Amino acid sequence: MNTTVIQLDNVTVRFRIPHEKIPTFQEYAIRWLKRRSISYTDFNALNNISFSIKQGETVGIIGANGAGKSTLLKVIARVIRPTQGRVFLKGRVAPLLELGAGFDYEMTGRENIFLNGAVLGFSRRDMANRLERIVEFAGIEEFMDAPIRTYSSGMVARLGFAIATDVQPDVLIIDEILSVGDTDFQKKSAARILHYHKNGSTILVVSHNPDSIRNLCSRAMWLAQGSIKMAGPVDVIMDQYSQDSMS
Amino acid sequence: MVEYDSAKSSPAIIDEFVQLIRYRDLVFLMTGNILKNRYKRSMLGIFWMLLNPLLQTIVLTIAFGTMFKSSLSHYAIYLLSGLLVWNFITQTTQYAMGTMAYGGGLLKKIYVPRATYIVAAVGNGMVNFFISIFSLIIIIIFLDHPLGAAWFFIPISILILTIFTFGFSLLLSTASVFFTDTLDIYQVLIQALFFLTPIMYPLSILSPELSQFLAWNPFLILIEMFRTPIYANHLPDTSLIVNAVSLAFTTLLAGWIAFTSKADQLAYRL
Secondary structure, eight states: OOOOEEEEEEEEEEEEEEESSOOOOOHHHHHHHHTTTOEEEEEEEEEEEEEEEETTOOOEEOOOSSSSSHHHEEEEETOOOSSSEEEEEEEEEESSEEETTTTTTTTHHHHHHHHHHHHTTTTTHHHHHHHHHHHHEEEEEEGGSSSSGGGGGGHHHHHHHHHHHHSSOOOEEEEEEEEEEEEHHHHHHHHHHHHHHHOOOEEEEESSHHHHHHHSEEEEEEEEEEEEEEEEHHHHHHHHHHHHHHH | OOOTTTTTOOOHHHHHHHHHHTHHHHHHHHHHHHHHHHOOOOOOHHHHHHHHHHHHHHHHHHHHHTTTTTTTHHHHHHHHHHHHHHHHHHHHHHHHHHHHHTTHHHHSOOOOOOHHHHHHHHHHHHHHHHHHHHHHHHHHEEEEEEGGGGGGGGHHHHHHHHHHHHHHHHHHHHHHHTTHHHHHHHHHHHHHHHHHSSSSSGGGHHHHHHHHHTOOOOHHHHHHHHHHHHHHHHHOOOHHHHHHHHHHHHOOOOOOOOHHHHHHHHHOOO
């Protein structure tokens, strides 16, 4: 149980923001003719971040808007590669960042299960075996063959959650804890996550809700302006954080 | 156990290929979905794919057929076999650029191999190409055009054509992520190039200087390669085949290197 599952060494993510919008050939040509260089601002969304997480840990990430929380999750979920530094990850990651990424609203629930499964890297055969379980968990049996544009937003989110969490992942990445569906479904999804946690999944949570971080996590990390401001046991960090936001 | 190490991962050129194979089911589903969405909308569906080139051919044959009567006997076949190649290349590349520039939002949300979109666009283009080949067959039967032994070369030329189109799509979509007006510029350029490529007219009507210059037109090389066995019933010149093969593989290599080396920047740019 003591293996390192996630490790970041000096990770920096730099976005380059051009002062003038619209990167077109035309713009470039005009600027080139006018002998004016294009000015950029470099913006470090993450600044020299290093930490490691061991298997089975639950870590909460807190911080104000724009502190770099989502960028951190994206860098771990492999969506963006760090500008500098190294991200190391062991095991299968279930990113609950965008539930139902790649859903095609003209297609039926059934078709979308296969599509979203493929987006998550599962084969067709895998998904065929899981189909029934997913549909049951999402509670959409009667609507399976209707296009999902006819679904309520809650149903779409439930389906996305059911697909993403159908098999136990090694690492679960959760952005803004489970405000998915109605109370019943929220309980059901929380239970599933706790179950995976008990069975050894490592969990990484971003939330603005201090209570859910305290309840779920053993460790917390406080991000401010792209850097780690504080990290340690959840109670210590959360106390400091709430004091800081009061003042 | 799966591992991901942003520092140690194999070169992007290889890694992207490995990932694409791992996500092959996604590629097939995406291709299928593009086609499904397209044809579910209209009852005429596939029929349209047939009708469009047929109508185009009929109209152009009425307009220009008599003009080239002496030099091109079965004008409709000459025209359509060139037109099919032209449409395949231009439609596929435009589609690929469009999906990368406007539909690539998924790449910002979750990891999928970036080339998935391009492969799906080429797959979609191929299916459309095969469907429209039927319109060519209809005209061949209608005109009682002779079948020849050289026809065995057709699948080979389609393969070379596809390799080129894939590479070209990769190059153009990389550019279109960095410069959003790439698609607009491209559309203007191919419009002009269409009339500079002997699709509607025989190469022989051009002045020797101009036709020598046009020998470098990659579209012409690929069109000639596809058209010669069908229209003239003999194999294309060996030098033409060599040119086409080297063109296709150079483009693929250049496109793959450009695309994969910039792939990491896509999520930043889109």
